[in-house]
Structures are given as C-alpha cells and as structure tokens.
Amino acid sequence: MTHTIPPARTNCPKCGKTSDIVLMELPDDKSSIVSACCEALIPHLNEDAPVLIVDGHLVCPYGDCGAVGEIVELDVATRDNELSIDPDQPGVIKASLGDHSFEADGYECRKCTRSVTIPNGYEIERD
Template identity: 65%
Template structure:
C-alpha cells in the first residue's frame, strides 16, 4: 500500500499525485498539470474576537490583519494625449477571488461560517 496522496486533477480529470510549489507560497497542486487543489489549500478559519478578525494560527494571532487576495483582468483604452505620450484610461475590470491571508504571517486563512463579504 502506498502512502502517496492522489487526487482528481481539477484541470484534466486524471488521478494524479500532489506536489507542493515552494515558489508559490507552498501551494498544493496536482503533479500532472500543476492545477491548484482547492480543498488542500484552505487555510485555518479566521477567528472573530471582540469584533475583530484574528489570525487563527497560535504563533501569530494578529488582529485585523486579514487580506482578501484577488486576480484582476482589465481592459484599458489607449489614446495619444500629446506627442510622445499615450494616455491610459482605466476601463472595466473583472476580479476573481484567489483567497485570504494574514498580512502579518502571510499564511492562508478562510472565512468563518455564516459570514459573507459586502462590497461598496
């Protein structure tokens, strides 16, 4: 019997081993396609104490240092505003959540149950 963990790759669907990519903050990915395995990368759940978000890791415990990480794609119009100068107009963008982390210890965390995000 093997101790090697195998998972279904979210990209190609094959059964694959997993690897840890140190250059991507120890992200666990499939060995075949290097696709992120979400269920293996969820961080510990953020604590809520005295109305503050607290890092759940015992050696950190930083209050109000939780960040949402996202990936953005934008379309920006380019025009010539004067000779030798191209003006970039900030256009529409689409954002995709990439996760949450503690700004102090830089480790992945997840939202507690029953909480949702509200954007202005």
C-alpha cells in the same frame, strides 16, 4: 468536541510546552488540529484555517500568531483599459481605467503570511 490523536506530540504554539495534539471539530463540519493544553491551532498541521471573529475583529487563527486586524484578501484584477492618443502630448499613449472585475484569490494573515479562510456564515462584500 475533541478527539485525541495518538501518538503525536508537538510543542504548543501558545504556551510552548510539549503537548498532545487533539482534533477539534468545528461547527461547520471542518476540523482543526490543536494542542490539548490550550486548544491552540498548530500551524504546520493545519492549512486554511478559518479566521476567528473576536469582539468584531478579524483575528488570525494560528496559535503562534493571533494577529488582530491583519487579515487581507488577495485578488487578481482584470481590466480593459482603452488606449488613446492625446494630440497635445506627442509621444504619449494614454490608457484610461476602464471596466474592471476582481476575483478573490484567497485570504491570508499579513503578519504570518499563512493562508486562512472566511468562516462559515460570513461573506465578502466589496465597496
């Protein structure tokens, strides 16, 4: 379902023509601002758009990028690394990789570096 948003017009990121912009309601209660001609997501009017899943690939949702397989998770890792002295190596303090936990900090497209979100119905599983 789409709604026209008067009176703004912008350049369509996909075909480059000046286009009306419309609000497209997504199935997960979110909505995106897209061009009326191609329904291409307009980057500067949206933030954190959900990644598109196309043929089993993660696709950048922004109309002027659309990179395939370039979505990355940004995370922060906190580790407790135990320090020890090795008697055979004077002047060296060793740090062993200890327990670590990762916390997702968000997701972005590596190509256009804009932030994206994980679509509803998907969750991240780390191996």
